[in-house]
Amino acid sequence: xxxxxxxxxxxxxxxxxxxxxxxxxxxxxxxxxxxxxxxxxxxxxxxxxxxxxxxxxxxxxxxxxxxxxxxxxxxxxxxxxxxxxxxxxxxxxxxxxxxxxxxxxxxxxxxxxxxxxxxxxxxxxxxxxxxxxxxxxxxxxxxxxxxxxxxxxxxxxxxxxxxxxxxxxxxxxxxxxxxxxxxxxxxxxxxxxxxxxxxxxxxxxxxxxxxxxxxxxxxxxxxxxxxxxxxxxxxxxxxxxxxxxxxxxxxxxxxxxxxxxxxxxxxxxxxxxxxxxxxxxxxxxxxxxxxxxxxxxxxxxxxxxxxxxxxxxxxxxxxxxxxxxxxxxxxxxxxxxxxxxxxxxxxxxxxxxxxxxxxxxxxxxxxxxxxxxxxxxxxxxxxxxxxxxxxxxxxxxxxxxxxxxxxxxxxxxxxxxxxxxxxxxxxxxxxxxxxxxxxxxxxxxxxxxxxxxxxxxxxxxxxxxxxxxxxxxxxxxxxxxxxxxxxxx
Amino acid sequence: xxxxxxxxxxxxxxxxxxxxxxxxxxxxxxxxxxxxxxxxxxxxxxxxxxxxxxxxxxxxxxxxxxxxxxxxxxxxxxxxxxxxxxxxxxxxxxxxxxxxxxxxxxxxxxxxxxxxxxxxxxxxxxxxxxxxxxxxxxxxxxxxxxxxxxxxxxxxxxxxxxxxxxxxxxxxxxxxxxxxxxxxxxxxxxxxxxxxxxxxxxxxxxxxxxxxxxxxxxxxxx
Numbered sequence: 001x002x003x004x005x006x007x008x009x010x011x012x013x014x015x016x017x018x019x020x021x022x023x024x025x026x027x028x029x030x031x032x033x034x035x036x037x038x039x040x041x042x043x044x045x046x047x048x049x050x051x052x053x054x055x056x057x058x059x060x061x062x063x064x065x066x067x068x069x070x071x072x073x074x075x076x077x078x079x080x081x082x083x084x085x086x087x088x089x090x091x092x093x094x095x096x097x098x099x100x101x102x103x104x105x106x107x108x109x110x111x112x113x114x115x116x117x118x119x120x121x122x123x124x125x126x127x128x129x130x131x132x133x134x135x136x137x138x139x140x141x142x143x144x145x146x147x148x149x150x151x152x153x154x155x156x157x158x159x160x161x162x163x164x165x166x167x168x169x170x171x172x173x174x175x176x177x178x179x180x181x182x183x184x185x186x187x188x189x190x191x192x193x194x195x196x197x198x199x200x201x202x203x204x205x206x207x208x209x210x211x212x213x214x215x216x217x218x219x220x221x222x223x224x225x226x227x228x229x230x231x232x233x234x235x236x237x238x239x240x241x242x243x244x245x246x247x248x249x250x251x252x253x254x255x256x257x258x259x260x261x262x263x264x265x266x267x268x269x270x271x272x273x274x275x276x277x278x279x280x281x282x283x284x285x286x287x288x289x290x291x292x293x294x295x296x297x298x299x300x301x302x303x304x305x306x307x308x309x310x311x312x313x314x315x316x317x318x319x320x321x322x323x324x325x326x327x328x329x330x331x332x333x334x335x336x337x338x339x340x341x342x343x344x345x346x347x348x349x350x351x352x353x354x355x356x357x358x359x360x361x362x363x364x365x366x367x368x369x370x371x372x373x374x375x376x377x378x379x380x381x382x383x384x385x386x387x388x389x390x391x392x393x394x395x396x397x398x399x400x401x402x403x404x405x406x407x408x409x410x411x412x413x414x415x416x417x418x419x420x421x422x423x424x425x426x427x428x429x430x431x432x433x434x435x436x437x438x439x440x441x442x443x444x445x446x447x448x449x450x451x452x453x454x455x456x457x458x459x460x461x462x463x464x465x466x467x468x469x470x471x472x473x474x475x476x477x478x479x480x481x482x483x484x485x486x487x488x489x
Numbered sequence: 490x491x492x493x494x495x496x497x498x499x500x501x502x503x504x505x506x507x508x509x510x511x512x513x514x515x516x517x518x519x520x521x522x523x524x525x526x527x528x529x530x531x532x533x534x535x536x537x538x539x540x541x542x543x544x545x546x547x548x549x550x551x552x553x554x555x556x557x558x559x560x561x562x563x564x565x566x567x568x569x570x571x572x573x574x575x576x577x578x579x580x581x582x583x584x585x586x587x588x589x590x591x592x593x594x595x596x597x598x599x600x601x602x603x604x605x606x607x608x609x610x611x612x613x614x615x616x617x618x619x620x621x622x623x624x625x626x627x628x629x630x631x632x633x634x635x636x637x638x639x640x641x642x643x644x645x646x647x648x649x650x651x652x653x654x655x656x657x658x659x660x661x662x663x664x665x666x667x668x669x670x671x672x673x674x675x676x677x678x679x680x681x682x683x684x685x686x687x688x689x690x691x692x693x694x695x696x697x698x699x700x701x702x703x704x705x706x707x708x709x710x711x
Contacts, residue, residue, distance in 0.1 A: 165635065172658060175658050176621070178665055182662065187664035192666055210609065211609055
């Protein structure tokens, strides 16, 4: 068990959560576009620096929060993506044509979301984790609906209804989890503490733990976009403001999958409880295969990459379902790599969509000819998302296949088939979007060189980091991921 | 604790009454009657929470009861009434599934809840596990209501009925930390604010709150 941090210490995790929330308060008073976008970058940069300090945090439980090897990399990465998304949004927000109240709602919801997803990752108390995911959901509903057009409202309504049911079931799972702990802890907050639950899981009633896990998996699995509860995700990512797709894909799904992992760790600690890995494996395989086929039928570029998120969450779920140090390591690298690559693609694609005035794949063609810097950046990004070497997703998928071949040889065929089909679909889309004869731009004002770097800077930064993660994992990070891989069991 | 003891019997009475109201929500065709049903269910939930507070000697549950009474039995039903009057929706609405099949499905779900909960929680205190079976039934019936109703307001009512079931489960488990009750109350507030905004906007755009009208807007350009 991790060392207990004295409650008198500076509550760094809470500071990381509350800084964006204070920023949201500030942004609520900024009606002008340029100052608000710059303040958004400022708040995001300050949050990122503060989150970076978590790396040097001694770790352990502090009240309702905890810092360990599993959540530290996810939190730091989430604030890095928050910062790059804010920079991208700075260049892209003008094209969204918000009026003053919508602009304020957009920035406030963005920072509320950032704080809530950080709390979801940092929470030790499962009740607090649930509240955080619920706040993040509400903020994302607002972000998706902010345009107020019929498709945006339908997307937000679907997100609200499906995820509302999902988080309700997750709360039932949390209550049942406490029911399992109740004979040992008596009254008080301890009964929902993940650390305490891990300690007593081996003695708890296995039937109650099973019941709790089923509800937590279905509830948080809905938020993680696992099939068959995925149908909110493509619409939500296609209809909100462009910058929002990057954080929905990169951060919300990770926070939800992390919650599933915490639940899996508790149930997995009991020898007689049901093996939680098999459920994750089944849901992951269903997500991978369904998405691999669905990718071929997409005509909308943003929906295409949303389906690719479903596929990658499925791959990560398969990896965590296998479990063990190697499986979990593959899953973690996959989560981190997917966040980096997918948000890079959404930056490039977002810029292209604004240039061409349409998000149909057929209307965006020949980017490499008409806008070489953007086109090649997007092409490399799509290749990274497709799992081609040398980026992180190749490393994690390779690791996963090796692990599967070693233990569950029968799984190699379906997983390999799914991965290949999905990769082929992405190469196909890469060719359609980036190569060939260019389609005309929609009379957009010629963006200055300087403006273009709001897109290209974040895009290339993400790709370089994904490359580093893929070929040369830095020593300290490798050590941390190694420890983290032991946590979900 | 067994049958014939007052704390046990009264808790079951309240849980059973909530389940009965869930069935009522399932078969009512008139929107106003559905909202009345939701209000009564909220009031019974408040009684159940207050009773558990007294039995368990847990004063924080009185607060839960008060929040449930104020929000679920009074304020939210009032707001929904104002909403349907403004939308001129004071009439019967169609269900996606007939009344008969919905009730049969409802009975099947209750049987499922009892079959799932009772055997595997044999080690838990009787009052908690039977409350849990009732609560799970209410949750599942709320979900069924959301599936069988296409109207946006009735979907919100279904979601709130699910939440009533969740709180019934939370108060039935002795010593549940307060964080959950407060957060659930907060959830209901946020849910309604967000939902209210939606319903108004949907009305503005489509001149109806039937969500099936939204279906063409899938954005794939079919």
